Amino acid sequence: MQGLKGLIKILLVVFTTLLFANVAASIDPVLTMFNVENVIPQEDSVRFKTLLNVFDSYEAKLKTNPKDSVEIFKNLGLISAELKKPSDALVYTEKYIDNSTDVEILNKDSYNQIIETPEYQVLKDKYLIKWNTLIFICFYIVFIGVFFAVIINLKKSADRASNLLIGGFVLVHSLFILEWSLYCSNIRYSYPHTYIMSSSIALFYAPLLYFYFRRITGEHKFKSQDLLHFLAPVILLSILMPFYALSGEEKLKVMFNLSDLYSKKNFFFIVFIPKISSYIIYGYFIGRLYFKNRKELSEDTRDDDLNKWKRNLYYIHIMYMVSYTFYGFSASGIIPAESDFIYHSQMLAMSFMVLYIAKMAYLKPQIFNYKNFIEFENEDVAPKYVKSGLTESLSTELKEELMRLFSEERIYKDSNLNLDLISEKLNTTRHNTSQIINEQFNMNFFELINKFRIEEALNLLQEDINGDLNIIDVAYEVGYNNKVTFNKAFKKETSLTPTQFIESLNYN
Known part of the structure; x- marks a missing residue:
């Protein structure tokens, strides 16, 4: 009986020796046995020593069999993360990804062990989707x-x-x-x-x-x-x-x-x-x-x-x-x-x-x-319309109609107003409308529009005794698309900003 027990002990020692020899010589059996990619972290000294042995065997295999280096890099990276060795995990994981394009490896549970480390952050910033x-x-x-x-x-x-x-x-x-x-x-x-x-x-x-x-x-x-x-x-x-x-x-x-x-x-x-x-x-x-x-x-x-x-x-x-x-x-x-x-x-x-x-x-x-x-804007205020067919009587007639459009219909309040629209209302050509504005009013199109719009704005602000109107409301009301353009035109006409003009009204 004692001899049988001794024989069993000897067989166990031999079996254990052969097992670790096999670990050192082969990679795949280790992966199958320990399932490194999905192993649940445990504070176990035996497991820790085993992982260290596996890690050493991979490094040895890397030197002797570089043909399998990509797969070795992968497993060294995973094991390094399991062993909480972020520096090694960074080096080997980078080598693996750069040689395999497999960025999804960083989502493996093994990296949870080093997820708070600067090294993992380097990997995350380099390969995973990020926002800043x-x-x-x-x-x-x-x-x-x-x-x-x-x-x-x-x-x-x-x-x-x-x-x-x-x-x-x-x-x-x-x-x-x-x-x-x-x-x-x-x-x-x-x-x-x-x-x-x-x-x-x-x-x-x-x-x-x-x-x-x-x-x-x-x-x-x-x-x-x-x-x-x-x-x-x-x-x-x-x-x-x-x-x-x-x-x-x-x-x-x-x-x-x-x-x-x-x-x-x-x-x-x-x-x-x-x-x-x-x-x-x-x-x-x-x-x-x-x-x-x-x-x-x-x-x-x-x-x-x-x-x-x-x-x-x-x-x-x-x-x-x-x-x-x-x-x-x-x-x-x-x-x-x-x-x-x-x-x-x-x-x-x-x-x-x-x-x-x-x-x-x-x-x-x-x-x-x-x-x-x-x-x-690129013409003189009073250009020489040498070849113009516009007669003096027609020019006067069109001027009066233009004044009516501005004074009575207040077409300047249309923020999309342009030369074509005015010419259409006058039933004349763009060229004739341009000549009338330049010669009869001694100003260009934008100056004429701004003149009437700012006059309208001044009236609105003067009538707003209780100060209920906002500057932007006035700007929209008289035909401007935004406050900045209104402020610029207002200051050009009055030498004051709208705010300064309102303050002067309140002071008086």
Whole structure:
């Protein structure tokens, strides 16, 4: 009996020895036995020692059998997390994800052991979907840009061609910002088909801005040969189509530089070089248009709203072009400098462009009906209508009818009032209406409108004895779309702001 017990003990020792030898020599049995990925954390010294032995065996296997390194990295990362070794977990998990594209590993229960550590936060920020204030702001700017692109093309009594161009220009910007937001928030890993989605329209940016400038500086009429400017964007799109047709899994491999089909450096030559070349070439032609047009203007009209608009668009484009150039060369490694400023500067320039255009649409909506500016703001107050067929009697008759429209019908209270509407009511041409306003009133269209609107506002404020009216209510009542434009016109006419005028009434 005693001999049998001794034999059993010997067999148990041999069995245990063989078991641990097998652990050291093989990976898969360990995974099956301990189920490392889903193991429930326990304060158990035996289990802890076993995991350490498994960890050591994996590290040994990594040196002797590098072919299985991806799977080894995975298990070393999981075991390191279980053992509460965040530094090792960070190193091995990064290696695993960068070689497998499997970001979902970070949702395994094993990482609950280190979820509060800085190392896990590094992994989370690098691979998992994240949100912060900057990303929310960018998504909001995207919404503003898309909203503007739609609304500006629904506007009536406006130049459809110029609004289509500026709307398309802003929409391209918005898609760039959207892709950047998806990139920074790591959503691209969950939706890989969003990767470089805006690159397909990258070369539309500069031609749209160029033709918009041509339209608002010289009322350019499009011809069939103008379509040649959009040939490069079409070619780029055709080159990118094979990439867009790839599966999401293959696109993830491209993101992690694991693909045999594409590498990130391919896109430097496919997208960045043509894109920056387009920006520089069209930027040159836009600059020529702007400065040539500015030189032809009188000193009095160089700083009007329309020309400030052109100037600001041009210089914001230059700012974006420079920032994108530094970003591209830095991202490609040509310039050995990586910084958040370089990375974010091109996005700040794009966002600034969208917000500036949206702001002007709100504060200066008449800019987007540029013909009024061309005809009224950029002409002398009393031009020489040498070839005009307007007789003196007809001019007087039209002047009287115009005064009736303003005095009795108060058409100036219509916030959409423009030259076409007035000409229609006078049953005459735009040219005749322009001549009457300039010669009979010695002022331009906007000055005449503002004169009547501010006079109406003054009457309303003087009659408001109890102070029941808000300034914005008065602005809307007399025909303005916003308070800022009203305040500016009010001060120009009275040398006081509306608030100062109300205070002077109360004082008296």
